[in-house]
Amino acid sequence: MQLAIDTSTDTASLAIAQDGEVLAELTWCCGQNHSVELMPRLNRLLEQSRLSLQSISSIIVARGPGSFNGLRVGISTAKGLAFSLGVPIVGIGTLEAAAYGHAETGLPVCPILNAGRGEIATAIYQQKGGKWQQIITEHITTADDLCSKIDTRNIFCGELTQAIVDKLSEKLGPKAIIPPPASRLRRAGLLAELGFKRLQAGEYDHLASLQPMYLRRPQITQPRHKTQVFDWKTSTKVE
Numbered sequence: 001m002q003l004a005i006d007t008s009t010d011t012a013s014l015a016i017a018q019d020g021e022v023l024a025e026l027t028w029c030c031g032q033n034h035s036v037e038l039m040p041r042l043n044r045l046l047e048q049s050r051l052s053l054q055s056i057s058s059i060i061v062a063r064g065p066g067s068f069n070g071l072r073v074g075i076s077t078a079k080g081l082a083f084s085l086g087v088p089i090v091g092i093g094t095l096e097a098a099a100y101g102h103a104e105t106g107l108p109v110c111p112i113l114n115a116g117r118g119e120i121a122t123a124i125y126q127q128k129g130g131k132w133q134q135i136i137t138e139h140i141t142t143a144d145d146l147c148s149k150i151d152t153r154n155i156f157c158g159e160l161t162q163a164i165v166d167k168l169s170e171k172l173g174p175k176a177i178i179p180p181p182a183s184r185l186r187r188a189g190l191l192a193e194l195g196f197k198r199l200q201a202g203e204y205d206h207l208a209s210l211q212p213m214y215l216r217r218p219q220i221t222q223p224r225h226k227t228q229v230f231d232w233k234t235s236t237k238v239e
Contacts, residue, residue, distance in 0.1 A: 002199070003042075003056045003081070004192035007034045007074030008066030008094040009113060009159060014038075014045050015188035016056075020196035022189040024049040034073040056085060060195030062188075063091035064213035065113060065121040065138060071212035079207050088204040090195045093213065095138055098158045098186040099125040100194055103132055107177070110150075111158035115140050120164070121215055122146060124154070140215050147171040157184040 001023075004015040012034060013027040026045050030037045046052060061078035064071045075091070082089040098111035106127055113121045120143055124136040143164050155177045156168055168176040178184075198204075 001051070001055050002058050002060055002192050002196055004060040004188040004195060005038075005042075005074050005078050006062035006094065006097065006186065006188045006191050007038060007070045007077075008062045008064055008186075009070060010067075011159065011186060012038065012041075012070070012074075013186065013188035013191070014042055015192045016045060016049055016051065017189065017192035017196065020193045022192060025187060025189045027185065027187055032067075032069060034070050038073060038077055053081070053085065056081070056087060058082075058087050058195070058199055059085075059089045060191055060199075061089065061091055061210075062094045062097055062191055063210065064094050065115070065215045066094050066212075068212075068214065071214065075210065075212050079210065083207055088199065089207060089210060090198050090203065091205050091210050092191055092194050092198075093123075093138060094186070095121065095123045095158070096125060096134065097191045097194060098184075099123070100132070100190045101183070101187070102155045102157060102179070103127040105155060108135060108152065108154045110146070110154045110156050112143075112146075112156060112160055112164060113158050114161065115216065118142060120146065122158075138213065138215060143167045144171075150175060153177060155179065158186065160184060 002017045006013045010031050012030040015025040016023050024045055026041055059078045059082045061075055095111040099109040102109045108124050108126045110124050115121045119140050121140055123138045126135050150172055153175050165178055
């Protein structure tokens with residue numbers, strides 16, 4: 001039995017799955033109340049499923065990018081549960097989980113999350129030859145810069161504001177495929193399926209080394225003399 005936890009953004013989600021198949025799922029808008037709402041919602045989900053924590057055999061958690069507080073709460077909770085239950089833990093990228101619901105289209109999938117300061121966090125994934133792949137790694141950019149790099153049809157998903165939807169439609173036209181809001185919702189059930197595949201492959205994370213992926217450090221620790229640029233040709237970040 002797998003427990004999937006995602007508190008990456010203001011939208012939080014929990015799922016209980018058996019061999020990657022969702023048995024129960026809860027997704028809600030928690031704002032910045034992750035630390036207050038996460039455990040009560042988990043207890044409610046377990047009660048409704050008539051399960052106990054002791055039935056959980058592995059923990060799957062979204063590791064970011066996302067909000068500093070949200071990721072801290074989700075990952076610390078997941079690590080605490082994995083330690084107390086003595087079960088393996090797997091961290092999955094939040095953008096990958098957001099994109100995975102559109103894998104079967106075979107098209108490039110570009111998930112987007114708000115990164116603040118007029119910027120977005122994004123990446124590109126695609127299923128090729130039956131294999132789900134990351135084409136462009138997670139990075140920070142702007143909507144304008146992202147549009148300038150897109151030269152083929154892409155599915156755009158994630159937490160898209162109306163301003164971003166308008167910009168994608170204006171600049172990319174038919175190359176921007178934007179599903180309706182319900183289809184763009186990031187769900188822990190997708191996280192559970194991705195995590196189970198990695199568990200099957202023996203790809204576990206270590207409790208001590210599993211850390212959130214912020215892409216940008218909290219503002220108080222951000223150095224002023226360095227900027228990070230993403231090289232699309234090499235899919236790497238350079239200082």
